Amino acid sequence: MSATYELRGNVAVITLNNPPVNGLGHATRLGITQGLEKAEADSAVKAVVITGAGNAFSGGADIKEFGSPKAMAEPNLLSVIAAVEASSKPVVAAIHSVCMGGGLELALGCHYRVAAKGTQVALPEVKLGLLPGAGGTQRLPRVLGVETALNMIVSGEPVKSEMLASLPGQKLFDKLVDGDVVTAALALAAEVADKRPLPLVRNLKAKHPNADGYLQFARNSVGAMSRNYPAPLQCVEAVANAVYKPFDEGMRLELVAFQALMLTPESRALRHVFMAERATSKIPDVPADTPVRDVKKLAIIGAGTMGGGIAMNFLNAGMPVVMLEMKQEALDRGVATIRKNYEAQVKKGKLTQEKLDVRMGLLTTTLNYGDLKDADMVIEAVFEEMGVKEKVFKALDEVMKPGAILASNTSTLDVNQIAAFTKRPQDVIGTHFFSPANVMKLLEVIRGEKTAKDVLATVMALGKKIKKTCVVSGVCDGFIGNRMIEQYSRQGGFLLEEGATPEQVDKAIEKFGFAMGPFRMGDLAGNDIGWYIRKRRYVEQPEMIYSKTADVLCEMGRYGQKTGAGWYDYKPGKRDAIPSKEVVAMIEKVRAEKGITPRKISDQEIVQRLVYALVNEGAKILEEGIALRASDIDMVYLTGYGFPAFRGGPMCYADTQGLFNVVASMRRFQKNPRDDAKFWEPAPLLAKLAAEGKTFS
């Protein structure tokens, strides 16, 4: 049973026991109601305490149950909470560690609540495209006030119990304790055993000194934020009901809204992302308990933008870093940049001066490879050219101690070839950070053919320690993300030749939810980066056709913001993208040279051509075994390329569109008078899944 029952004197203790976070799955809910019935029937029992085993009171409803009949099977969470409220004996919640979602709603149904200091308290449902569906929107405002409750519900962010307990007039916690919360709850239970009437949160009032004004303000500010998915605004309306409507009416409306949101594609996508994020660390042939190597000290080769950004991740985690460059001025520049980045954070109040000093104190520099010998791991972030990598890895092979991990930050080059430069290919791995490396969450962990399992496990654990989303990739040109973005960019160029403008393409995909379209992104990152890669590809993969527009743009010296002009024009010192007549003229010239008569292209076709290009390449990456699972590909795009989370990632989005429909669109694109019709031949895996009516995930 996922909840135990024991008597402690004349108090019944019901302990949720559904590891890892006491998700309120059906068995756990049943365990609670059966415990309450037992306590009700036992005249010796004067009070009840509910708590959670292990490291959580409860992480909320069991997300893994969503979509299955079990999720709403009786006793559903509303029935459990009603049973708690209906108990004739006081029920005290003993809250600790994590009290989230349905777990907090369960606690709010109790008559009393005792919390341990340091407990993470949240109603995070909005992050799943939902709203609290078991009374959270009606009860939390009644114990914390409308403003605090609404902020928690709309943000979904956890708040420490001591912060909430310190709020004037709060009625969420009756006691906040340092020590054992169950002991404190038992003591409170003894105190209130005979006290009547039993306090019910539903009988309190949801208060705000200027409810009308505040709620209107909330509607306006949240409305702007929830442009793309309905949940945040629904949260505001539900909390407004707590102010203006009787409790039971507010509960009824909350349930209607919750059930409607549960069915939205946005919620399905966000729930997919929740599970996808946690699936990335699961590597079929590397068990979770694989022993990892002890990595205490890092060496970083290269003090440029990437090297400096990478170093900051480890300095932030309190790990000493030695940075190596060929010239002292490069080192000085790199260290100064790191210090400047930290100083900017201090200015914004995101970092204390003391922490800045600690982090800078962990950083040392050197011009000599010999000084790296005591590092446990080295990451090279030198120029993206195989000859340079060869020199670096041969030098590292000479000086690094046995068992040290040798990692390359290459973004596309062959990690197997790099490993072969050393006598220890089993210790070589790819760690592809995304710029800015100290900000972007994605870390592609490139597993070479000879990479040892414990090296992979070590790097995955280290990635988690520096708060990265680590996705394992096999070795291919561009790994997962850059290989797919190549097809996305190609389609962008073809769309220009066929009749679209950079602005129309960017606006269409930004309306879909991308933070930035391909052309604004190119101008930001630098159009010359893609130009360099294409020049290499023209030699290595002559069959890969590209639009000429991007090359002509670079030949015009329009590298983007860094040259003051790219796909767009820019006023000096400004970042606002201004449509460029010169670029339009260039595109028209390319069309004329290719004999293409421009046509009107719909936003829908733009979005499909860009996103389905990712899907088709992703399907190939999947069938080649480069990615372990479709949801890993989603995580690469969500955390490295600005794909909108409420769409779930390219593969999830294709599933929601129906793979049959995706393939049908690709067939239509094949009829385009284009020279890349063969690209739109659906990948075999995609065609197979579509024919069988299946999905990627």
Ligand code: T1G
């Ligand atoms: N249900 C099922 N499994 C869960 C879960 C949950 N609510 N929360 C976590 N897990 C699993 C997770 O999949 C992973 O499993 C393991 O626990 C460790 O997670 C009616 C309907 C609680 C702060 O949104 O924020 O209540 O991969 O790696 O870093 O209003 O998990 O090991 O197999 O994240 O220590 C609302 C979501 C649900 C909380 C712990 N609750 N969880 O963080 O561990 S909706 C949430 C978290 C709801 C009601 C509605 C975090 C955590 P595996 P982890 P962590």
